[in-house]
Amino acid sequence: MGSSSNPGLRDITRKAVRTRIAEVSIDLFAQQGFDAVTVEQIAAEVGISSRSFHRYFPAKEDAVIGDLVPWGEFVRDAFAARPADEPVWDSLHAAFEALLAQPNTDEQRSKRTMRVLTSAASLRARNLEKHMLWASLLTPLAQERLTGDLAGLRAQTLVQASLACFDVAMTTWAGPDETMDAVELLRRSFATLAPRNPA
Secondary structure: OHHHHHHHHHHHHHHHHHHHHHHHHHHHHHHHOHHHOOHHHHHHHHOOOHHHHHHHOOOHHHHHHOOHHHHHHHHHHHHHOOOOOOOHHHHHHHHHHHHHOOOOOOHHHHHHHHHHHOOOHHHHHHHHHHHHHHHHHHHHHHHHOOOOOOHHHHHHHHHHHHHHHHHHHHHHHOOOOOOOOHHHHHHHHHHHOOOOOOO
16 A cells, blocks of 8 residues: 555655746746756756756756646646537637636746746747647637638637737736736737637
């Protein structure tokens, strides 16, 4: 019985170390600039070796972006759970809103992370990878809900536009002087591009 619990304990420990590395990385990036901070600096601050850092994150960009797959799958599953007769645009909005409804224990750190994310070209490129991955998860489901000519094109357009709305809402929310909450900013962003004839 004891041995069966060990993998769970290891997973918990690994997650705690990943979280600590990410927190230290983001703090250093926010203070000194992403390009100025090295993996060696981060590792020294955490108290691990550079090799150990790379066991948790392949590159320092990953310490900011994190694992893209689980959150993309969360949005996909939230979309799939929406009523089949709901307009695709409304379902996409609801799916991203469900993501924002997840518990956030440190809003200021989340905002700092978003500001770091937009501060360097390599991070913006990784964010584009997020777009591509999440779009690949959402587009087939959106296309299943559409009929008529060019259903694939329309699905891709709606999904890519929804990702842009999400990014705009989050970067606006992360601004130092922004007081509106992320959910309301997301609502307004989606409303700006709401189709005249909902698909």
